[in-house]
Amino acid sequence: MPIDVAKALAAEPRTTPISWGHKDVQLYHLGLGAGVPATDPDELRYTLESRLHVLPSFATVAGAGLAMAGGLSAPGVEVDLAAVLHGGQSVRVHRPIPVDGEATQTSRVQAVYDKGKAAVIVLRSEAFDADGPLWTSDSSIFVRGEGGFGGDRGPSERLEVPSTAPQFTVVRPIKEEQALLYRLSGDWNPLHADPGFAKLAGFERPILHGLCSYGMALKAVVDTVLGGDVTRVTSYGTRFAGVVFPGETLRIRMWTGEGRTQVTVTAAERDDAPVLADTVVTHS
Incomplete structure (x- = not known):
């Protein structure tokens, strides 16, 4: 079997130095659609270096997102990348991510699950700087x-969508060029840019990165529920439930209370087809 579970779990973590600066953070935020309107003081927190704060989901691209690539080349893991899907993502921040930083990131296979016709590999990355832990990130990879x-x-639990109306509903348009901009933060998969490659993968045209939808949803929660304060976020997890295409619109619904906001994200133009499910932001 291409995945040697015992070997993968026993392997020593891979350690990589990573660094980032304000331009990396600004590029990431712009890739999520930040900066509209360009002069809005609330948006300048994402785009102007003198006011900049960092969305916790930036952890997924810090250091050009090398943690996932390293995990898929870990000892005991030999898989066909064409059979790989990003199934879910979670990030727990131990303190606010600095605008400019240097850290050591460790990556390892945390778990391997047998789903019958597929395996799920959980890749864990942890980042530490001179002041201690920064974040812990888990990527669930469906093979x-x-x-x-x-x-x-x-685990196979699914969150029930609340029967009550959401406290907040926002729509976020996805620009035609958004996947092209987002990929500059480190995910160069041609599935998100090359129409020919997308057709070979079974899609009518390139799709948006799941992690871009992930970041857009967190920004919506921060801006709508948390008063724009990224430091209130403690963790954020989701399951990727479907694709969305550039040019479409995300409908983001939020139910909030007791330090927790549950979120659903759908593609508005396609009868609210699911995009993100089992999505929860915990916060102060």
Whole structure:
């Protein structure tokens, strides 16, 4: 079997120095659609270096997102990248991410689950700087055709969507060029840029990065529920439930209370087809 579970779990973490600066943060925020209107003081917190703060989801691209790539080349993991899907993502921040930083990032295979026809690999990355832990990030990678090895099925709980009306609903348009801009933060998969490659993968045209939708949803929660204060976010997790295309519109619904906001994200033009599910932001 291409995935040697025991070997993957026993492997020493890979350690990589990473660094970022204000331009990396600004580029990431612009890739999420920040800066509209360009002179809005609330948007300048995402785009102007003298006022800049950092969305916690930036952890997924800090250091050009090398944690996931390193995890998929870990000892015991040999998979066909064409069979790989990003199934879910979570980030826990231990303190606010600085605008300019240098850190050491460790990456390892945290778990491997047997889903029958597929395997799920959980890749964990942790970042530390001179002052201590910064963030812990888990990526759940769905690998088609690699299940059936008799392992633990892992968690399978799904969050019920509340029966009450959401306290907040916002729509966020996805610009035609947004995937082209977002990929400059480090995800160069041609699926998000090359129409021919997208058709080979079974899509009518390039799709938006799941992690871009992930960041857009967090920004919506910060701006709508948390008064624009990124430092109130403590963790954020989601399951990628479907694709969205540049040019479409995200509908983001929020139910909030008791330090927790549950979110659903759908594609408005396609009868609210699911994009992000099982999505929760915890906060102060």
